[in-house]
Amino acid sequence: MTRLSQGTLDALPAAIARPAYDRAVVRRGVVHFGPGAFHRAHQAAAFDTLLAQDPRWGLTGVSLNSRGVAEALDPQDGLYTLALLEEQVEYRVIGAIGRVLTREDPGAILGAMAHPEARIVSATVTEKGYCLGADGGLDFAHPSIKADLEASRAEGWVPGSFTGWLVRGLQARRLAGLPGLTVLSCDNLADNGRKLEAATIALAEAIDPDTACWIADWVTFPNAMVDSITPATDDALRARVAAAIGLDDAWPIQRERFTQWVIEDRFAGERPALEEAGVTFAGEVRPFETAKLRLLNGAHSSLAYIGLGRGLETVADAMADAELAAFAERLMREDIAPSVVAPPGLDLAVYIADVLRRFANPAIRHLLSQIAWDGSQKLPYRLLDTTRDALAAGRPVDRLAVPIAAWLRFLARAASRGEAITDPMSATLLARAADWRSVLAVREVFGDLGQDPRFADAVERARTTLEAGRLDPVPA
């Protein structure tokens, strides 16, 4: 079958949406680190819409950890298909990405970051890509950061970490006399922009203090909240897309129709008019971020670890398990919502109902095993911060302890079966998994919470509840 590319766009069936602009005149205003499924489903689709009005906001992707995206997209001239999965599936070919650069060509990455047209460096590198410690600051003991500090002693050094690339690219802009730019985190971290700003400046201070000062003066790091459920691509999607567009797409993307992006209006220069693509600019993002991270992502991780323990495969399966769905709803309404200050105009009860409806979407095959990745990086933001707030307010944490107990059982199962898990702390976690209290002692994940008897006792009771085949330690 013929491959999707710039030269075959005209062969698309009329019903298939395609770039509504001349890709030949697009300028590369955005350098994006981590052009994985979520970025291509969410931010790239928004910029694709904007490009029909303003050609300055094309994307250059940078994949630091693999060549897969570059090898899939470069032969397609950056084009790929986005499938919106609801009762009626809608297909749209996205053209916002030009090239995808890899670490094999560091000069090209530096050239893109230090290009006069570049106005934004954005990122979806997942929580572990920030190399942060339990305190939310840069972890100078992280192997990638230590390697960058060592490498930076040589002229023309090539970074390994994302933060290292930020320092190197911003240093190149400073030395070239270029203006600052905006660094836009699109990852599921609380205060993502401020955390990235502090980490970048801390690393710059250790490498090149003049660049650290320049970053502080001329670069902004707005907070942002991002939301759209984006299951990993599978062969079923590839087959559906080939049948729908009549061309071969090596890496199509699928997501739900719902999408939300709230960005702090704090840009170093002119900002893209992304409101034309449905994006919200706000003075304060934190309420949106807290509501989403704690209610949606907290429930997601709970369904993942509890659902996997009940032999379930997808989020929709978990929502079809009446006991588990009821537990998730009570957890959101009674244990998480009290820690959330609703963003302006948002009714939390309505938001919770909408999230549960989205989870139950039968058109989305979202694997619990995918959501279960990187628990050591996700759970602090998704459930442990909520637990700390509940304890501080004198609220019970018995129900909040259940997904944590389920994660501990997830780790113990993997360790006992000799199975690997996807988590940057897998070695530590699996070595300790047989003794759940020693996992609670991992300060990078639990901080002081693991030693708080109110929490540890609740986890012990939750383990007993799960072992008895029940879910809710506090029956209705």
Ligand code: CS2
């Ligand atoms: C999921 C998120 O994989 C996961 O951890 O909880 O990717 C989730 O689908 C998105 O944050 C939804 O916006």
